[in-house]
Amino acid sequence: MDQKIKIIKALRTLKSNAEYVITGSVVTEEDFNNIGWVTGESNGIAITTKTNPHSEITWAAVKAEMDKL
Numbered sequence: 748m749d750q751k752i753k754i755i756k757a758l759r760t761l762k763s764n765a766e767y768v769i770t771g772s773v774v775t776e777e778d779f780n781n782i783g784w785v786t787g788e789s790n791g792i793a794i795t796t797k798t799n800p801h802s803e804i805t806w807a808a809v810k811a812e813m814d815k816l
Contacts (some may be wrong), residue, residue: 748816750774759811761804762774776806 754773758765766785773779783795801807 750813752810753813753816755810756816757809758804759807762801765801765804766793768793775811779806779809 768783787794
């Protein structure tokens with residue numbers, strides 16, 4: 748299974764309504780730390796932050812879910 752599909756499925760499993768922007772693949776914790784987490788919207792454009800606002804979505808939890816796939 749493609750890595751991008753795995754990360755999306757893992758994120759949906761952990762928090763189905765989390766909004767994010769992923770550029771590239773997420774295979775390491777460093778990649779995970781570069782996810783753009785959507786915090787709002789302005790004129791139809793997502794406002795993102797690199798600070799993950801979802802305490803239940805950690806690299807360890809995401810990696811565990813990805814490993815299950």
